[in-house]
Amino acid sequence: MIRILVTGAAGFIGSSLTDMLLKNEDHQIAGVDNFDEYYGKSIKKSNLESALNNPNFTFHELNILDAQSISMNFQDVKPDIVIHLAAKAGVRPSIQDPMDYFDVNVRGTLNVLEAMRSSGTKKMIFASSSSVYGNGKVVPFNEDMNVDNPISPYAASKKAGELLCHTYHHLYDMDIFCLRFFTVYGPRQRPDLAIRKFTKAIIEGTEIPFYGDGTTRRDYTHINDIVHGISNAIDRLKGYEVINLGESQTTSLEELVCILEDVIGIKANKKRFPMQDGDVFQTYADISKAQTILGYQPSTDFKDGIIDFVEWYKRSYCA
Numbered sequence: 001m002i003r004i005l006v007t008g009a010a011g012f013i014g015s016s017l018t019d020m021l022l023k024n025e026d027h028q029i030a031g032v033d034n035f036d037e038y039y040g041k042s043i044k045k046s047n048l049e050s051a052l053n054n055p056n057f058t059f060h061e062l063n064i065l066d067a068q069s070i071s072m073n074f075q076d077v078k079p080d081i082v083i084h085l086a087a088k089a090g091v092r093p094s095i096q097d098p099m100d101y102f103d104v105n106v107r108g109t110l111n112v113l114e115a116m117r118s119s120g121t122k123k124m125i126f127a128s129s130s131s132v133y134g135n136g137k138v139v140p141f142n143e144d145m146n147v148d149n150p151i152s153p154y155a156a157s158k159k160a161g162e163l164l165c166h167t168y169h170h171l172y173d174m175d176i177f178c179l180r181f182f183t184v185y186g187p188r189q190r191p192d193l194a195i196r197k198f199t200k201a202i203i204e205g206t207e208i209p210f211y212g213d214g215t216t217r218r219d220y221t222h223i224n225d226i227v228h229g230i231s232n233a234i235d236r237l238k239g240y241e242v243i244n245l246g247e248s249q250t251t252s253l254e255e256l257v258c259i260l261e262d263v264i265g266i267k268a269n270k271k272r273f274p275m276q277d278g279d280v281f282q283t284y285a286d287i288s289k290a291q292t293i294l295g296y297q298p299s300t301d302f303k304d305g306i307i308d309f310v311e312w313y314k315r316s317y318c319a
Contacts, residue, residue: 004234005079005121007032007064007112008086012188013127013181015047017083017227022054029056030077032070032086034063038093039191047188064108067115074119081123081234084112087158090192091131091278094154105157106164113168123175123237125230126165130182130219130246130283131155140219142286143180143242152278162242169240177233182246182285186223186305187312195220195306198257199313202264207271214254216275217282219246222300222308232294246285247298259303263310 004021008014009031021027031051035041051057058077062069064086087105088094094101109126116124132147132155150156165176189196201208229245251259257268290296300308 001026001028002081003028003030003077003079004081004083005030005032005074005077006083006085009033009051009059010035010044010048011085012047012190013184013223013226014085015051016186016188016223017085017230018051018057020227020231022051022056025056027056029058030079031057031059032062032064032073033059034061034086036088038089043191064111065104067111070111071115071118074115074121078119079121081125081237082112082116082121083125083230084109085127087127088154089190091152091154092276094152094157095278098153101153101157102160105154106160109161109164113164116174117168117172122173124165125233125237126161126176126178128162128178128180128242129155129158130180130244130285131280132159132162132180133280133283135280139282139284140248140286141244141284143244143289151280154278166240175237176240177237178242179230179233180242180244181226182219182221182244182283184221184223184226186309188223189309194256195260195309196313198260198268199264199310200317202260202266202268203314203318205266205269207269208257209273210253210257210270211273211279212253212275214257215252216279217250217252217284219248219250219283219285220302220305221245221247221298222305225298225300229290229294229296232296236294241293243290243293244285244287245290245296246283246287247300247302248285248287249302250282250284251302259306260310263303263306
């Protein structure tokens, strides 16, 4: 039996990963989440429903800022591996509240690493972000690029988390992979993210907030590909590595809206705004390292992924 502790287990990625891992009866999953008020607690509780019915899953409502509680939890669970997804998410909100973002994303990560050290846990997968690349001019982004120029507190906090992970790998011989996720979407996506926000507005006939001229591009990555990438990382976790997880394809904001209009069958009503501080012009993952080390092969066509998401949204919110 492999004991896996998932922080941020009630979130979009955490709950999706937990459900997938529980399909393997040799996995015993302990989920940690504090139901951060960034979006509704009821949504996160709903995310956990299927896992809570599985005898191989236990849930602990804890805040990673509470070092003592996290340390005690590690002593109790005795995890073989930690998948650290808990974080304050979002580029724009981090500009409004940088102190809180650094508190959770840096000090919280330090608390988890210290709990690993004191409990003897030697393996971690850390959720980083494509935002660390900032407005890099050379694409696709590869892991050897300099990422010393973040353009939001969120991006800076994720880069700091990667550095802490390297420090603990060096000092305590921990095996840690930092996975840089590229614009994850799919069922259970957070309410503040563009695809879900646009889908809701188009269906309800309200305006969608459209930032910039529509030429910004994102490497949208379906949740199924992300969780399979994480799962592969569990099996191959050795040493310290920084690895991109993306689709290695890009879609413009204008193209995204057109695809949503086509899938939903309703024309969008755009309300235009200038680009916001902290937004990058494009994200685009070089996934050759993930393919080599993790055997990662993303397989979800973007339009098929949008169809999957819209069908889930209608089942969940339009019934």
